[in-house]
Amino acid sequence: MFGGLHSASRTVPPAVLLDVARGFTPRVERRDAATVLLDLQGLGRTWRSPEALGAALVDDARRRELEPQVALAWSRVAAVVLARSVPGLTVVGPGRESEALAPLPLAALGLEAPTGELLRRWGLRTLGDLAALPPGGLAERLGAQGPRLVRLARGEDERPLVPLPPPRTFRCALDLDWPVDGLEPLSFLLARVLDPLAASLRAAGQLAASLTLELTLVDGTRHARACRPAAPMGEPRTWRTLLLLDLESHPPAEAVQAIAVTAEPAAARATQFSLLDAAQPAPERMAELMARLLEWTSEGRGGSPALVDTHRPGAFVMGPFAPPALGGRRHGTTVVSEGSPAWGERAPRAVLRAYRPPRPATVELKDDAPSFVMAPGLRGEVLGCAGPWRASGDWWDVAWSRDEWDVALAAGVYRVFRDRLAGTWFVAGEVD
Amino acid sequence: MASALKKELEDLLRLRRLQREGPPLRGEDRRRAPLPIGIPALDDLLPDGGLPRGQLSELYGAPSSGRTGVALSLASQCTAGGTLVAWVDPLDRLDPASAASAGVDLARLLWLRGDPSVRPRALLRAVAAAGTLVDSGVFDLVALDVAGFTASELQRLPGATWLRLQRALEDTAAAGLLLSGSHLAHGPRGASLCLQAQGAEWSGRPGPGRLLAGLAAEARRTGGTRRAPLHLRALA
Numbered sequence: 074m075f076g077g078l079h080s081a082s083r084t085v086p087p088a089v090l091l092d093v094a095r096g097f098t099p100r101v102e103r104r105d106a107a108t109v110l111l112d113l114q115g116l117g118r119t120w121r122s123p124e125a126l127g128a129a130l131v132d133d134a135r136r137r138e139l140e141p142q143v144a145l146a147w148s149r150v151a152a153v154v155l156a157r158s159v160p161g162l163t164v165v166g167p168g169r170e171s172e173a174l175a176p177l178p179l180a181a182l183g184l185e186a187p188t189g190e191l192l193r194r195w196g197l198r199t200l201g202d203l204a205a206l207p208p209g210g211l212a213e214r215l216g217a218q219g220p221r222l223v224r225l226a227r228g229e230d231e232r233p234l235v236p237l238p239p240p241r242t243f244r245c246a247l248d249l250d251w252p253v254d255g256l257e258p259l260s261f262l263l264a265r266v267l268d269p270l271a272a273s274l275r276a277a278g279q280l281a282a283s284l285t286l287e288l289t290l291v292d293g294t295r296h297a298r299a300c301r302p303a304a305p306m307g308e309p310r311t312w313r314t315l316l317l318l319d320l321e322s323h324p325p326a327e328a329v330q331a332i333a334v335t336a337e338p339a340a341a342r343a344t345q346f347s348l349l350d351a352a353q354p355a356p357e358r359m360a361e362l363m364a365r366l367l368e369w370t371s372e373g374r375g376g377s378p379a380l381v382d383t384h385r386p387g388a389f390v391m392g393p394f395a396p397p398a399l400g401g402r403r404h405g406t407t408v409v410s411e412g413s414p415a416w417g418e419r420a421p422r423a424v425l426r427a428y429r430p431p432r433p434a435t436v437e438l439k440d441d442a443p444s445f446v447m448a449p450g451l452r453g454e455v456l457g458c459a460g461p462w463r464a465s466g467d468w469w470d471v472a473w474s475r476d477e478w479d480v481a482l483a484a485g486v487y488r489v490f491r492d493r494l495a496g497t498w499f500v501a502g503e504v505d
Numbered sequence: 506m507a508s509a510l511k512k513e514l515e516d517l518l519r520l521r522r523l524q525r526e527g528p529p530l531r532g533e534d535r536r537r538a539p540l541p542i543g544i545p546a547l548d549d550l551l552p553d554g555g556l557p558r559g560q561l562s563e564l565y566g567a568p569s570s571g572r573t574g575v576a577l578s579l580a581s582q583c584t585a586g587g588t589l590v591a592w593v594d595p596l597d598r599l600d601p602a603s604a605a606s607a608g609v610d611l612a613r614l615l616w617l618r619g620d621p622s623v624r625p626r627a628l629l630r631a632v633a634a635a636g637t638l639v640d641s642g643v644f645d646l647v648a649l650d651v652a653g654f655t656a657s658e659l660q661r662l663p664g665a666t667w668l669r670l671q672r673a674l675e676d677t678a679a680a681g682l683l684l685s686g687s688h689l690a691h692g693p694r695g696a697s698l699c700l701q702a703q704g705a706e707w708s709g710r711p712g713p714g715r716l717l718a719g720l721a722a723e724a725r726r727t728g729g730t731r732r733a734p735l736h737l738r739a740l741a
Binding site for chain 2: 353354358359361362365366368369374375376377378379380386387389391394395396397420421422423424425426427428429442457458459460479481484485486502503504505
C-alpha cells in the first residue's frame with residue numbers, strides 16, 4: 074500500500090513534510106514541494122487497518138501545524154492524485170483506484186495547458202471520462218501521451234517509487250558503567266567515541282564542520298558543548314584536543330555518566346599544493362593552536378593586527394589570525410642582491426615601542442623646545458630633539474590634535490607629544 | 506620523464522638560488538637553514554649567517570639600541586618568504602604601524618598582547634604562550650619580547666624557564682628569539698647578539714624642520730670581539 078501526503082498550507086517548509094513521512098517509513102519520495110509519496114508496505118503489523126494508519130498520519134501532520142490531505146491506495150498514482158485533490162483522509166481499497174479517481178476533475182492530473190484545453194473541447198470533464206476512452210484512439214490523436222493519460226486516469230502506475238536517500242547522521246555515543254570524574258579519564262573515553270565517528274565520516278568522504286558534545290551527568294542533567302573549528306577537519310586527535318580544551322574552560326558540574334558526540338558533516342576540501350610556495354600549516358593544526366590560545370584571543374589580545382585608514386597615531390584593530398595563501402605573487406626570477414634598489418627599501422628601520430596608554434609627562438621648554446622630560450620610569454635632560462610635528466584629525470568625531478617631538482635623552486630616544494586640546498604632555502613610546 | 510625534468514628544474518633552482526627567500530626544495534632540511542636577519546652586517550657576525558633553527562637566540566641591548574628594529578627586520582624576512590611569525594609581547598609594546606613600515610606582513614604575524622597592568626602575571630603567561638607557540642610547529646620564528654621587565658622581575662621566573670623553552674625548540678623548525686634589555690639566556694648553538702646604542706642621528710641643525718634620521722648602534726656577538734656598525738633609518 075502507498076500513501077500520499079499533501080499539505081494544503083503553502084507556508085510549511087518541505088523538510089517538515091518529509092520529517093512526518095519519515096516518521097512512518099524510510100522509503101519516501103518527494104513528488105513536489107507540498108506532496109510526498111510513502112511506501113507503506115509491511116506496516117499492517119503495527120496498525121490494524123489502513124484507516125488507523127491514515128488517521129495516525131493525519132494526527133502527526135496536524136501536530137506539526139500542517140493542513141494534511143492524506144490518501145492511502147494500492148497504486149502510487151492514485152495515492153498522490155487523491156491526496157492532492159481530496160481534503161482529509163481518503164482510503165481506497167485494492168482494485169478500486171479507477172473508481173475513486175473517476176469523479177475528480179481533469180486538472181487533478183496536472184496536465185499541460187494545451188492538452189487540458191484540448192480535452193475540454195472534446196467534452197471531457199473528469200478523470201472517469203478520460204479513463205473510459207479507448208487508448209488506441211487517443212494514441213492516434215495524441216501520440217504516446219494519449220495511452221499514458223488513460224493509464225494515469227485509471228490509477229495505473231507508470232514507474233516505481235524512487236525513495237530519497239535517508240539523511241545521514243554522524244553520531245557516536247558511549248554509556249558508562251561507572252561515572253567518570255575529571256578530564257584525564259574523559260580524554261581516553263573521548264578517543265573511543267571519536268575514532269569510530271571519524272572512521273564513519275571518512276568512509277562517507279566527509280569532514281566535521283562542527284562537533285557537538287553531550288555529556289549526561291550523574292544527576293540526570295546534560296552538559297552540551299559545541300565546537301566549530303576554523304576549517305572542517307577529520308582528525309580525531311585534533312577533535313579530542315579541541316573538546317578537552319573547551320571542557321577545561323567549561324567543565325561539567327558533576328561526574329559523567331554517558332558521552333555522545335554528533336558531527337555536522339561537510340564535504341572534504343580539495344587543496345592545491347604549490348611546488349614553490351612555502352608549505353602552509355594544516356587548518357587542523359591552526360585550529361588546535363588557536364584553541365590553546367583561547368585565553369588570549371577571547372580577550373581580544375591575540376590575533377593579527379590590521380592598520381586603520383586614519384592618521385590617528387597608533388590606530389589599529391585586532392583581527393583573527395588567518396594567514397592568506399601567497400598565491401605566487403612573490404615569485405619571479407629576479408635575484409635580489411645588496412646593491413639592487415630593492416635592497417635599499419629593506420634597510421632596517423628604527424621603530425616605535427609604544428606605551429599603551431601614553432605615559433603622562435612633565436616637559437620643560439627652552440626656546441619653545443623640550444629641554445627636560447620627566448615621566449614614570451623616565452627622567453632626563455634633552456640632548457637633542459626634532460619637532461614639533463603637528464597632527465590632528467577626527468574633528469567630526471572624537472577630535473585629537475598634538476605636537477610631536479622626537480627627543481634624545483641619555484637613556485634613549487623617545488617620542489613625546491603635547492595634547493593641544495588638553496594642554497598636557499605624554500610620552501608615546503621609545504624609538505628602538 | 507616528467508620527474509627527470511622536475512629534478513633538473515629543482516637542481517637548477519638550488520644551484521642558481523633564483524629565489525633567496527624561496528621555500529626549501531625537496532631533499533633540503535629546512536631545520537639546517539638559518540633564518541637570515543636581513544641586515545648583512547649582522548648576518549656576517551653570526552656563524553651560520555642567521556639565527557639557527559631549533560635554538561633559543563637572544564638579542565639584547567639598552568633602549569634605542571635598535572633591538573626591536575632588528576627583530577622586526579628578521580620578522581619581515583620570514584613573512585616575505587611566506588612563513589609565519591609569532592610575537593609574544595607581554596608589555597604590549599609592539600606598534601603595528603612600525604612593524605608594517607619595517608616590511609612585516611601583518612597578516613602573517615600572530616601578536617599576543619599582554620596586559621602591562623599585571624606585570625608578573627603577564628610575564629608568566631607570555632612564557633607559557635611562547636611554549637605553546639613553539640609546540641604548535643606552525644611558526645618559523647617565535648619572538649618573546651621581555652625588554653622592559655626589570656632584572657628582578659625576570660629573576661622571579663622559575664630557574665628552568667629558558668632551559669624548558671630551549672628543550673621545546675629542539676628538533677623543531679622554529680627559531681626562538683628573546684628580546685631583552687640585558688643578557689638573559691640562549692641555547693647551546695643559539696645566537697646571542699648585543700646591541701649598543703651609539704646615539705640618535707638627526708637630519709640637520711637644531712631648529713624647526715629638523716628630523717630624526719635614525720639610530721646608530723654597534724652590534725657584537727656575546728663573547729666575540731668583532732663588532733659591526735648598525736644604522737637604522739627612522740620610522741616615518
